[in-house]
Amino acid sequence: MNKSKLLKRFRMLSRVMSNRGDITINLTGNRCYTDYNSITLPVGDLENPDYLELLEGAIDHEVGHLRWTDRTWTAKSYEKGAFFNAIRNGIEDIRMERMVCLEWPGAILNLSKMVTQGIKKGWFSKPTDSFPPSLLLQAVVVYYGRYKINNQVQLKEFCEIALALLTDCIGQKPVQDLILLLDTIPTLQSNQHSYELTEQIIQLLKKIEFEPGDSQGDDSGDSQGQNSNVSQQVINFVNECLNADESQLMADLHEQVNNELEKMADEVRSSNDMEQLIQFNAPSLAKVQEKEQLNMIKKVMNNVTKGLNVTTCLNLWGSDISNTINEFIEFPVDIIGIDFVTTKIDKYDPITINKMLACGLIDAKNTKMEEKKQIIQKLKAIKKLFGVNSVSLIPSWDFEFIPETFAKKKIELMKLIKEEQRG
Helix, strand or coil: CHHHHHHHHHHHHHHHHCCCCCCCEECCCCCECCCCCCEEEEECCCHHHHHHHHHHHHHHHHHHHHHHHCCCHHHHHCCHHHHHHHHHHHHHHHHHHHHHHHHHHHHHHHHHHHHHHHHHCCCCCCCCCCCCHHHHHHHHHHHHHHHHHHHHHHHHHHHHHHHHHHHHHHHHHHHHHHHHHCCCCCCCCCCHHHHHHHHHHHHHHHHHHCCCCCCCCCCCCCHHHHHHHHHHHHHHHHHHHHCCCCCCCCCCHHHHHHHHHHHHHHHHHCCCCCCCEEEEEECCCHCCHHHHHHHHHHHHHHHCCCCCEEEEEEECCCCCCCCCHHHHHHCCCCEEEEEEECCCHHHHCCCCCEEEEEEEECCCCCCCCCCHHHHHHHHHHHHHHCCCCEEEEECCCCCCCCCCCCCHHHHHHHHHHHHHHHH
């Protein structure tokens, strides 16, 4: 999928899903972060289905938090310790994603695919009897909520195993009481309610500690001794939960997804098959005529690329530079992109440009199809006119002004011309 179209789609979804028009979604660099007004996601391989699935799931998840999660209660939850916050976060994710799916049904598939990715990558793992108590109880909360409440059926087996293991540890009645509490998640209206439900779960655990068995009235010495051993096991289980640190808990899904997206972006950046490029898009630069301003811009571009082993491009799309081209020949870049739809070739006198030329000969704002033969002729004329060794064919702008069907046709035309030129 084309990056600009992907961004356009995500930004439209963010406005619809978040009920806000001020959220900015950026697809750039190799790091993930949000400041509650914008979401920045790293650029990976747009042909990789795993990357796209995680990207779409991350957008739905993060926009859901921007709309439905009050971060005040998240901050209060952190103050309560790692175990409390992990349980609250699991509940809030389930509650929030449920709201996202009710409001925007298209998110159901995206979030389900993200969970499938989580299973494949081990973020959601099959519970075993070696799980620390804190991780086992967290698994029950997360797997039960996602399976039973959000219908993420791929977690059914994990949920059933977690419930059975927890029952072995603390007994059937406490587990039933826990399930009754989790079944209230669909009624929760806010992150505050998720916080308060977590408090109830903590109180349930502490109550188990003081009500360890059902045979307290049995006067048998053997029964009392057995009950005492069971009680101590339960007490230890509860204490380990309440005092757990992050190493004994499932990592936050948000962090797992972000880390994986960043890893994918880093792999793309380090790939030997992909040359790194910094492109300066400057359609308004053609209107700048003052030498002082142009020199200042050159200095900024030099500072940006200083010490980087990258190819650089100055793209002057959307502008007629027939009267100012001499000013840009000396810019510190490897490639110059010229919009030859707006800038007519016949306006130029022969001039030598010791750079690669990216030739915007495909009109990105008009559905009228170009003729292959004419475009090839123009490429040859440009190469001769400017004395360049290398030219490439690009659109005059992003394909965001014409319907997708026409954009695809123009991309196919560019592909055909490229293949013919190679031949």
